[in-house]
Amino acid sequence: WSNLDNNFNSDSDGSWGEEGDNGFDLYSELFVGRVTCDVPQDVSNWLTKSFFYANSAEWEYLDNAAFYGGDTGWNCQGDDFMDYSAIKGTNEWLGPDPDQFPSWVGFQYGFETWNEVNPGNMFNLSVKYTEAPSPNPGWSGAGVSGFRNAINADLVTIISGIAHADNQMSLDVYATSWASDYHNTKPFFIHDYGCHCGDFNDGDDGVLETMLFHSDVELAYGCVYNTGYGWGNLYCTNSSSAFQAKEFWRFFLDVENLSLDLGNWQIGRAHAHSKDMMAPMINWDGGTWREIVQCCLLFGDPAQMLRTPHPSEAPAPPAKPIGEDLGIWNVEYCYTTQTGTDPENDQIYCLFDWGDGSNSGWLGPFNGGQIVTGCHIWTVLGTYEVKTKARDTWGAGSTWSEALIVTITDNTPPSIPEVTGPAEGKPGSPYLFNMITTDGQDQNIYYFIDWGDNTTTEWLGPYLSGTMIHQTHSWAEKGSYIVKVKAKDSMDSESDWGIWTIAMPTEYKFTLLGFFQHLLGMFPNLFPMLRHLVGY
Incomplete structure (x- = not known):
């Protein structure tokens, strides 16, 4: 439903999306979320929770990021997977015996990285519970009971977790217990890459239905769940599920390189990014990466915005860029814009989008009304839209400015006069x-x-x-x-x-000839017949 270019079955057999089927579409065109409702009350409960989160400006609620790691029974435990998938910034796999990390991926932000970069807008990372026999530093071994107490105390707003699961169980808790023993008064978002948590049919949607529709207050307004297997690794965090979760959270947390500003913090956009990042590994590990691209689904509104601990009003967009609208390739051109105002008088960062897939990066900070300059070299002939946007010091971003249309040519000089x-x-x-x-x-x-x-x-x-x-x-x-x-x-x-x-x-x-030549030189458009006769 999200990947529209191919039909996943170009070989017209009884299987869709299998290895070797050229109909597999690697990249999404849409951000898709599913809501597996059965009755109108399901929709009402889910919407009530979604709007509660969207409209909240309560720091003590929005800053609660919580983590759960089950006992995997492997050398690589649930807290190892969560340290990699959500908490720590890293450019390597974690765990007791890490594999070679794909260098092209680069450094992957975690919640700790966000807090280091945004000291005035930090998430509370204190809720970390595991059932692992020997918890990692910073983790509590109180497991399920400790995590339940944190949820019931409304200390949990964003959940990232892993545990063995099925369609009736998420994070080591059965659907019946989620319904009877968990009583948060402020809804959360949950990402759990256990097996089959997201299975649904017209008869029973299992733990997914409980999470979204059990109450108009309790449990979740959105989930990322698998409708197939979730995948781990006995010795390290090198797995398709761990990588998908990491890239999902990384999209939000790496504003500089990925989301660019908080206006792009839509959960559907992050989910699509995580799948797109998996495309180069599609045939890794016997199809486990392919399966996660296909079966790891978002349940909830894909346009729902994840919130930072410090909600902020966005600044006004910058002015239309000023500069050359006709240029030559491989020559540097500089453009200026003027920052708008910020409703809370925060300082402003400015970014130029050059229309060729690159940008200036965030420049600043500046006060409102300042002139900002960005320079760029185009290396491909074409027509480009140069536009700018602004964000404040909290990450709240403006809309785009009006675009300046720039044509880049190889240019030839005029003919010899x-x-x-x-x-x-x-x-x-x-x-x-x-x-x-x-x-x-x-x-x-x-x-x-x-x-x-x-x-x-x-x-x-x-x-x-x-x-x-x-x-x-x-x-x-x-x-x-x-x-x-x-x-x-x-x-x-x-x-x-x-x-x-x-x-x-x-x-x-x-x-006489010289006289006529002089006359015709002074009046070049006169006497065309005379001009012809004298050969001038």
């Missing part, structure tokens, strides 16, 4: 010369004239491409002079010289 005028003349007398050229990109044209007597013009123009211009000049002394004219376009690309030679004879002799 055609120069016409008299062939001889009398010192001290002004003579008219005509110049014309065209530009391949139809840009405006400027002319520069060297009169051959150590005098030149400034750049004359601009003139429309293909327009003849006229300039007069007189020479003080007798002699032969080479008049040189070159043209440039509005991007300063210059032509070669066009040349005309004129002589100031020692003794000026009147000839």
Whole structure:
């Protein structure tokens, strides 16, 4: 439903999306969430909880990120998986015997990384419970009971967890116990990569139904659950499920490189990102990565925004960028914008989007109304939308500014100017010369004239491409002079010289032909028949 380019069954057999089926679509076009409701009350309960979270501005509620790790029975335990998948920033697998980490993935943010980067907007990471026999540092061994007490005390708003599971169980707790023993008054979001928590059919949706619809207050407003197996690893966190969870949380937490601002903190967007990041590993490990791309689903509203501990009003968008709208590839161009105002007078960061898949990164901070400059080099010919947006110091982002359309070309200079005028003349007398050229990109044209007597013009123009211009000049002394004219376009690309030679004879002799040539030089558009007869 989210990946629309292919049908997952190009070989037209009885299996969809299997290895070797070229119909498998690796990248999503839509952000999809499912709500497996059966009756109107289900919808009412779920919406009530969704709106409660969306409308909350309570720090003590929004800052509670909580973590649960079950007893996997393996050398790599639930708290190892959660340290990797959610809590710690890392560029390696964790656990007792880590495999080689794919270097192209880069550094993966965790909640601890967010707190380091955003000291005024930190999540409370104190709720960490595990059933593992030997808990990692910072984890409590109180397991299920300790986690239940934290939920009932409304200390849990975001849950990331792992435990063995089935369609009736999530995080080592059966659906019946979730309904009877858990009484939070403020709903949470849960990501659990246990097996089959998300299985549903028209008869019984198991623990998924309990989580979303049991109450209009208790339990969850959204879940990420598997409708197939969740996958772990006996010795380290190298697994498809662990990686999907890591990239899901990383999308929110790495604002600088991924989400860009809090306006993109939609749970559906993060879920789609996590699947897209798995595409290069689609055939890893006997199909376990392929399965998570297919069966790890979001249950809830994909447009629901995850909140930071410090809700903030977004600043106004910056002004439309100012700068060149016609440029040459591989040349740097700089653009300016003016920051808007922030309703809470927070300082503002500004980002230029260059329209080619790259951006300036966040520049700043600045006060409202300041001029911000960003520079860029385009390496591919085309037309690009350059736009800017702002965010405040808490991460709340503006909408995009109006875009400046920039065309990048390889550009060719104007043609060599055609120069016409008299062939001889009398010192001290002004003579008219005509110049014309065209530009391949139809840009405006400027002319520069060297009169051959150590005098030149400034750049004359601009003139429309293909327009003849006229300039007069007189020479003080007798002699032969080479008049040189070159043209440039509005991007300063210059032509070669066009040349005309004129002589100031020692003794000026009147000839009828010379008279007509002089006359036609002064009035180039007159007497077309006479021009033809004298060959001028």
